[in-house]
Amino acid sequence: MENTSPLRVVAIGGGTGLSALLQGLKLFARQNDPAVPSFDITAIVTVTDDGGSSGRLRREFDVLPPGDIRNCMVALSEDSALLSRLFQYRFSSGRGLKGHSFGNLFLMALTHIMGDFSRGRAGLLGGAQDRWPHLPLYHRQCSARSHPGDGTTVVGETRISRSRNASAGSA
Numbered sequence: 001m002e003n004t005s006p007l008r009v010v011a012i013g014g015g016t017g018l019s020a021l022l023q024g025l026k027l028f029a030r031q032n033d034p035a036v037p038s039f040d041i042t043a044i045v046t047v048t049d050d051g052g053s054s055g056r057l058r059r060e061f062d063v064l065p066p067g068d069i070r071n072c073m074v075a076l077s078e079d080s081a082l083l084s085r086l087f088q089y090r091f092s093s094g095r096g097l098k099g100h101s102f103g104n105l106f107l108m109a110l111t112h113i114m115g116d117f118s119r120g121r122a123g124l125l126g127g128a129q130d131r132w133p134h135l136p137l138y139h140r141q142c143s144a145r146s147h148p149g150d151g152t153t154v155v156g157e158t159r160i161s162r163s164r165n166a167s168a169g170s171a
Contacts (some may be wrong), residue, residue: 006040014046019071026076043072048144051158053090053100057108058141064117066107074103 006029011021023041029039032145047064049055054065070087077083081098146154146163154163 006038008040008042010042010044012044012046014048014068016071018043018045018068019075022075024074041076043076045072046144046159047067048142050143050156051161053104054160056100057104061108061112062141063108063111064141066104066111067101069117070103084097162167 009025010169011018012026013021022041023043025041029041041109045068048066049065049067051060054067057063058065074084074087087101087106089102091100091102091109092099106109143155144160148154148163154160
């Protein structure tokens with residue numbers, strides 16, 4: 001008897017790369033029969049983002065940075081075009097709102113209402129938790145660290161990015 005259960009795939013990462021991979025996996029998984037995916041995809045998302053809207057929410061409200069999780073939710077959603085437009089919508093004005101995406105604010109509010117991201121996700125999705133299988137890699141604040149080889153330590157994705165660009169520019 002042939003096994004027809006979906007292949008279980010776990011993707012670990014963050015940033016644009018993970019959401020792009022998930023979008024591709026979703027399309028590949030549904031190419032034979034869109035109603036029956038051939039993959040069961042789980043994303044384990046790094047939560048070290050400290051720039052932009054995610055960084056602001058992280059610092060101001062002590063929540064996990066929601067941006068990479070938001071992008072993964074959009075990538076795997078049934079109607080990624082609509083959810084993308086809603087979750088990626090950025091406020092272009094407004095004191096305190098300018099620069100924030102609606103999706104980041106939504107996930108931050110859900111986290112505060114339910115006490116943590118995982119409980120918020122479970123409460124929101126009820127029995128359909130497998131529709132958005134995204135797990136933060138950590139459930140507490142953490143930062144990326146780089147040791148460039150000169151005896152120093154650079155802390156934070158934004159600072160690491162700037163330090164690489166600075167050293168690349170001076171080479």
